[in-house]
Amino acid sequence: MAGGGEGESLKYTPTWVLALVCTVIVAISLTAERLLHYTGKFLVRKKQWPLFEALLKIKEELMLLGFISLLLTVFQDRISTICIAQHLTYDWLPCKKEKDDQEANGGGGHRRLLAAPSDAPGHCQSEGKAPLLSVQALHDLHIFIFVLAVVHVVFSALTILFGSLQIRQWKHWEDAIQKKEGDQEQGQQQQEKVTHIHQHDFIRGRFLGIGKDLALLSWLHSFFKQFYGSVNELDYTTLRRGFINNHYRDNPTFNFYKYMLRALETDFKKVVGISWYLWILVVLFLLLNVHGWHAYFWIAFLPLILLLAVGAKLEHIITQLAREVAQRHVAIPGELLVKPSDHHFWFNKPRLVLILIHIILFQNSFEIAVFFWVLVLYGFDSCIMGQFGYIIPRLIIGVLVQLLCSYSTLPLYAIVAQMGSSFNKAIFEDHIQAKITGWANKAKMNRKNVDSSNKKTPSPPPPAPESNIDQGREIEIQTISAAQN
Structure with missing residues (x-):
C-alpha cells in the first residue's frame, strides 16, 4: 500500500x-x-401481518444496501483505474473547479479517507488523463446511498405513524355508528325516513350553490379543503355507508374502521421500500446537481406540488360523489348513499394515488438526506451545500411536506382509496385470508394432478360435476359467514 x-x-x-x-x-x-x-x-x-411484511421489506432494503456496499468495496480499485480525458472533468460539476487547480473541490481538502494505490497521484496523469471516479468519491457515494435509504425508511415510518394517530381519532365515530346500528337491530322496526338531498349537510358542504357546475370553483374548494378538516365525521359516516352498501350490504354493522386500518397497513409495506423507478430518480437528481443550476432547490418544490395535487384530487373525489347523488335525486327514502367507482380516480386506477404518495415521500426524503450528507461530510459552508438563501426554503418545504402528508393527505387516502369499484383484500380477517389462500393453492394442486392423470390415462368425465360446484358454494358460504362473525 x-x-x-x-x-x-x-x-x-x-x-x-x-x-x-x-x-x-x-x-x-x-x-x-x-x-x-x-x-x-x-x-x-x-x-400484525402487514406490518411484519413491511419489516421484511426493510430487511430486503438492508440486504440491497449490503450488496451495493460490497460492489463498491470490491470494485473501487478497478473503477479508480479507469481513465477519461482531462477536459471531461471540468463540466457538470457540483462545485466550480479551476483547470489549474484540481484540488479545489468544495471543502474536500479537510476530509481524511483511505487512499488506494490506483488513486495515487500520477496513475492516470501519466497518460495525460483523469480517473473516472476516485476512491474518495466512491466512499462519499457509498455513504450517501446508505443515508438516503435510512432517511427514507425513517421518514416513511414517521409518516405512517403520525397519519395512523390522526386516523385513530375516527374510532369514536365508528363506535357511535356501531352502537346505533346495534340498537336499531335490537329495537322495533324504525319508520323509514325521507332524506331531502339538497338539505343534507354532506351535500351542502360539498355541492356548491351558485356556480356549482363550474369545475374551477369545485377544484378550488377541494384544494383549500385539504388544509382544514380534510375528513370530518359526516364525510366518514357517508363514505362508510356507501362502501358497505356497495360491497358488504348484508352486514350493516361491518367495522369499516378496522378494515381501513388493515388496508393502510397493507399499503405501508409498499411505501417503505425503494422501488426501481425511485432509483432512476436518484440517478436523475444526482445528474442535475450542477453548479449554478440550484437543482435541489427547484426539485424541493416537486413533492410539495405533487402532494397538493394529490390532496386536492382526493378531496375532489368526495365532492364528485356528493355531486352524483345531488344531480340524480331530490329526495330518497332512507339514508344518503354514495356510489364508489374507479372512474373518479386518475386513469381509473386508485392504486396510482399510492404510487404518487410513494414518490412524494421519497423525493422529500432525498432532499433531507442530501442536506444531512453534505452537512456531515463537507460542512454547512461548503459550495456543494449551496447558498444560504436556497437552503432554508428547502428545509421549510421538507418539514411542510412531512406534516401535510401525515396529518391530511394520508388520512384522506386511507378513506378515499376505499371508494373504488373493488375492495382491498384486507376486508377479510387475517385467518380468513389464510384459509382462502390455502384453499386456492390446494385447488391449483388438485387441478394439476387431475390434468397430469388425464394425460396419462384418458378417462370419461366424472359422473357428478355438480359436486365440485356445491363444494365451492359451501366454501364461499363458510367464508362469508366467518367474515361476518
Whole structure:
C-alpha cells in the first residue's frame, strides 16, 4: 500500500487494533439484527401481518444496501483505474473547479479517507488523463446511498405513524355508528325516513350553490379543503355507508374502521421500500446537481406540488360523489348513499394515488438526506451545500411536506382509496385470508394432478360435476359467514 499511516495494509496493522475494530462492527451488526428479529416476533405475536411484511421489506432494503456496499468495496480499485480525458472533468460539476487547480473541490481538502494505490497521484496523469471516479468519491457515494435509504425508511415510518394517530381519532365515530346500528337491530322496526338531498349537510358542504357546475370553483374548494378538516365525521359516516352498501350490504354493522386500518397497513409495506423507478430518480437528481443550476432547490418544490395535487384530487373525489347523488335525486327514502367507482380516480386506477404518495415521500426524503450528507461530510459552508438563501426554503418545504402528508393527505387516502369499484383484500380477517389462500393453492394442486392423470390415462368425465360446484358454494358460504362473525 501507499506509504504513511493511512496506507498501511494488514501486514503492518497491530492485531489488537484489528480485533477491536472487528468486535465493534460485529457487535453493532448483531445488535441491529437482533432488534429486527425481536421486532418481527412481536409483530407476529400481535398478528400484525402487514406490518411484519413491511419489516421484511426493510430487511430486503438492508440486504440491497449490503450488496451495493460490497460492489463498491470490491470494485473501487478497478473503477479508480479507469481513465477519461482531462477536459471531461471540468463540466457538470457540483462545485466550480479551476483547470489549474484540481484540488479545489468544495471543502474536500479537510476530509481524511483511505487512499488506494490506483488513486495515487500520477496513475492516470501519466497518460495525460483523469480517473473516472476516485476512491474518495466512491466512499462519499457509498455513504450517501446508505443515508438516503435510512432517511427514507425513517421518514416513511414517521409518516405512517403520525397519519395512523390522526386516523385513530375516527374510532369514536365508528363506535357511535356501531352502537346505533346495534340498537336499531335490537329495537322495533324504525319508520323509514325521507332524506331531502339538497338539505343534507354532506351535500351542502360539498355541492356548491351558485356556480356549482363550474369545475374551477369545485377544484378550488377541494384544494383549500385539504388544509382544514380534510375528513370530518359526516364525510366518514357517508363514505362508510356507501362502501358497505356497495360491497358488504348484508352486514350493516361491518367495522369499516378496522378494515381501513388493515388496508393502510397493507399499503405501508409498499411505501417503505425503494422501488426501481425511485432509483432512476436518484440517478436523475444526482445528474442535475450542477453548479449554478440550484437543482435541489427547484426539485424541493416537486413533492410539495405533487402532494397538493394529490390532496386536492382526493378531496375532489368526495365532492364528485356528493355531486352524483345531488344531480340524480331530490329526495330518497332512507339514508344518503354514495356510489364508489374507479372512474373518479386518475386513469381509473386508485392504486396510482399510492404510487404518487410513494414518490412524494421519497423525493422529500432525498432532499433531507442530501442536506444531512453534505452537512456531515463537507460542512454547512461548503459550495456543494449551496447558498444560504436556497437552503432554508428547502428545509421549510421538507418539514411542510412531512406534516401535510401525515396529518391530511394520508388520512384522506386511507378513506378515499376505499371508494373504488373493488375492495382491498384486507376486508377479510387475517385467518380468513389464510384459509382462502390455502384453499386456492390446494385447488391449483388438485387441478394439476387431475390434468397430469388425464394425460396419462384418458378417462370419461366424472359422473357428478355438480359436486365440485356445491363444494365451492359451501366454501364461499363458510367464508362469508366467518367474515361476518
